[in-house]
Amino acid sequence: MISxxxxxxxxxxxxxxxxxxxxxxxxxxxxxQNEARATVALIERxxxxxxxxxxxxxxxxxxxxxxxxxxxKLYFTQAEIDGFINRYGKSLDLxxxxxNLTPAFEIYSVFKEHxxxxxxxxxxxxxxxxxxxxxxxxxxxxxxGNWPADTKEADDLWSxxxxxxxxxxxxxxxxxTQKKKDGKNASVHDxxxxxxxxxxxxxxxxxxxxxxxxxxxxxxxxxQEIEEFFxxxxxxxxxxxxxxxxQRTLEEFEIGMRNMLCGIGATLTxxxxxxxxxxxxxGGPLELNGxxxxxxxxxxxxxxxxxxxxxxxxxRLTKTISRIRGKQGTIVRLLIDPADNSGRYTxxxxxxxxxxxxxxxxxxxxxxxxxxxxxxxxxxxxPAFYGKNPDGTGSSPTKDVEELISKLKxxxxxxxxxxxxxxxxxxxxxxxxxSGLFIKKGSVLQVRDSMGRIEDYxxxxxxxxxxxxxxxxxxxxSASASEIFCGxxxxxxxxxxxxxxxxxxxxxxxxxxxxKRAFKDFDPKSAVKITIQKWYAPSxxxxxxxxxxxxxxxxxxxxxxxxxxxxxxRPLAWDSIPPSLPKSDDDDSLSFKIxxxxxxxxxxxxxxxxxxxxxxxxxxxTIEWTKSRQVRKxxxxxxxxxxxxxxxxLAFREQVHSELDKLAAQKYKTVExxxxxxxxxxxxxxxxxxxxxxxxxxxxxxIEDEDWPDYDIQLMESVRIAADWAKLSEAAKxxxxxx
Numbered sequence: 001m002i003s004x005x006x007x008x009x010x011x012x013x014x015x016x017x018x019x020x021x022x023x024x025x026x027x028x029x030x031x032x033q034n035e036a037r038a039t040v041a042l043i044e045r046x047x048x049x050x051x052x053x054x055x056x057x058x059x060x061x062x063x064x065x066x067x068x069x070x071x072x073k074l075y076f077t078q079a080e081i082d083g084f085i086n087r088y089g090k091s092l093d094l095x096x097x098x099x100n101l102t103p104a105f106e107i108y109s110v111f112k113e114h115x116x117x118x119x120x121x122x123x124x125x126x127x128x129x130x131x132x133x134x135x136x137x138x139x140x141x142x143x144x145g146n147w148p149a150d151t152k153e154a155d156d157l158w159s160x161x162x163x164x165x166x167x168x169x170x171x172x173x174x175x176x177t178q179k180k181k182d183g184k185n186a187s188v189h190d191x192x193x194x195x196x197x198x199x200x201x202x203x204x205x206x207x208x209x210x211x212x213x214x215x216x217x218x219x220x221x222x223x224q225e226i227e228e229f230f231x232x233x234x235x236x237x238x239x240x241x242x243x244x245x246x247q248r249t250l251e252e253f254e255i256g257m258r259n260m261l262c263g264i265g266a267t268l269t270x271x272x273x274x275x276x277x278x279x280x281x282x283g284g285p286l287e288l289n290g291x292x293x294x295x296x297x298x299x300x301x302x303x304x305x306x307x308x309x310x311x312x313x314x315x316r317l318t319k320t321i322s323r324i325r326g327k328q329g330t331i332v333r334l335l336i337d338p339a340d341n342s343g344r345y346t347x348x349x350x351x352x353x354x355x356x357x358x359x360x361x362x363x364x365x366x367x368x369x370x371x372x373x374x375x376x377x378x379x380x381x382x383p384a385f386y387g388k389n390p391d392g393t394g395s396s397p398t399k400d401v402e403e404l405i406s407k408l409k410x411x412x413x414x415x416x417x418x419x420x421x422x423x424x425x426x427x428x429x430x431x432x433x434x435s436g437l438f439i440k441k442g443s444v445l446q447v448r449d450s451m452g453r454i455e456d457y458x459x460x461x462x463x464x465x466x467x468x469x470x471x472x473x474x475x476x477x478s479a480s481a482s483e484i485f486c487g488x489x490x491x492x493x494x495x496x497x498x499x500x501x502x503x504x505x506x507x508x509x510x511x512x513x514x515x516k517r518a519f520k521d522f523d524p525k526s527a528v529k530i531t532i533q534k535w536y537a538p539s540x541x542x543x544x545x546x547x548x549x550x551x552x553x554x555x556x557x558x559x560x561x562x563x564x565x566x567x568x569x570r571p572l573a574w575d576s577i578p579p580s581l582p583k584s585d586d587d588d589s590l591s592f593k594i595x596x597x598x599x600x601x602x603x604x605x606x607x608x609x610x611x612x613x614x615x616x617x618x619x620x621x622t623i624e625w626t627k628s629r630q631v632r633k634x635x636x637x638x639x640x641x642x643x644x645x646x647x648x649x650l651a652f653r654e655q656v657h658s659e660l661d662k663l664a665a666q667k668y669k670t671v672e673x674x675x676x677x678x679x680x681x682x683x684x685x686x687x688x689x690x691x692x693x694x695x696x697x698x699x700x701x702x703i704e705d706e707d708w709p710d711y712d713i714q715l716m717e718s719v720r721i722a723a724d725w726a727k728l729s730e731a732a733k734x735x736x737x738x739x
Contacts, residue, residue: 026105033099058092065233072142075114104230136637169204240568282383283359295339302333363404363673378408385426385481398433414726415469425480437465443538443580479504486548487537505565507544509533540579660709
């Protein structure tokens, strides 16, 4: 029945359009023509690959542009995509060289017709009786799927999409706070799958009708947006980080870089019409809240503690961001739809600037019991390679880590652990200087540009802050500047790398070129972000795709999530250049080096624990649970099955929660070691805020809820590895003394 509704309405809309098709107001302006020609010229000239326009697959440009309009592959059919390719593919290079955007505007015209047809059909379908107890499935990742072959297949896809949306609304709000008998809030893992009644069904249908209506506005793009989609579809054929910035996008980027406006401290992206959290920034309101994770969706936004919640699904991302931003200290309420489908919930956040002190390095001294007394181990967490403010205030990670090392030395630590698991990078200069705290002198990284020229970035300061045993704890999220640091210390044999099998794998450098600076008499304030360089570890190995491999693997849940460079479309290839390390140890190197034999001993002990300790059974089950959801191709459209799946998920969470709760009660004794700047700020802040900062400091798994037990399996194992190393060092010293 629903499929027939879609077919009828679709044909009616097409016939009406054919009878009175209005002239398109979308056309290439002189400014657009200049921007398109400049984009092609700059990328051909400066991109690291040295590819030319002739080497780019025009068919892929057209497909990528269509995907930017229709990422979920719901509006176009494969027959239409093939038609676009046949019409424009052979001459697309001429269109681009001349700066003619006609193909983009004509394709968008067809897309806009389909939006009207499908929106009308979806709203009509909601007025029909829908049996949610019938079996059926919907493909989970439409972005990786195919467009429907024809209109009939598209109608069936849309009828299932409507059922999926209804089920998502009915089962979404099952994490609202309940009250226990003692008056305290119930934890999330205590909630139950909600019952479905007529009132709840009516509310869901009303909300979906409003959302579908909003789709017309959401997908009504301005000419400059179509231009940006089209030129980015071209530029991303070179690599995923090369993009065209329209004037509006460039202004938004500059605002983010200057941190001019207050918000929630997150990078947001549009994913099939949903505002999705791409990255949570260290020290921001969202991180301090500790509940939201990357991949979660923001469904609705409310102003103040009592303002009406506005559904933002289908709203343009720029408009969504404008609702989230606001005056510092004001409250914004967000309805969150978790990526793991664990149930929606609402959070209140006070808008704020990201405070440097909250993203600064922090440390602790962990005391491990042994036969000879406690073994003191130092852990320094560095969430970002931050830098000084434009006015010269603030600090640097190098200075902060040096201060923390000095304080940890006074506690007589034997081994130092640098935790970079959630460090997504930052300033290149800081990565070089920080590496210098652990080596006397030497190469830290090499950079090769599009002309093949290689530059060696070196630490020339012989000062060393820590020359003892060093472990670097990493994850698949450790990227860019973090990988520079890890790669340098690994190549200099100064640190044992522990964590996920490898780091993120981003080994490229981008530069933003404003077109008005590159060409005279250029009016629009637009730009092109181009990958101009690749960087390499001192060994000459590229970090691109492969990342920095761990010496000892202690996996996290992120090891099975698609968050690495290799998960992006068309990433640059791995390669290598000649090494910049000396062939043999010289006078500038430290006498302390890590041998392969030492790594094997530490690795064997860790692997033995990972097969015997109960906590690794919990970790492995959690990883497998996450992996099972990543490999799922379809989601059920049967209400009874979906309710059972939700009940199973809640039961699994409660089991993991209980197991970690017991482990948390047995943690080692810890002494917090703080920067002087952090101590000064805490004097002026309440204890509740300070505790939130502590709670949010570690890497949080996607399965976690806000009241999750504070037990960090990866960190605890790295501490055990450090304790093994300390014991080996003490035994070696004792043996040397006896001789």
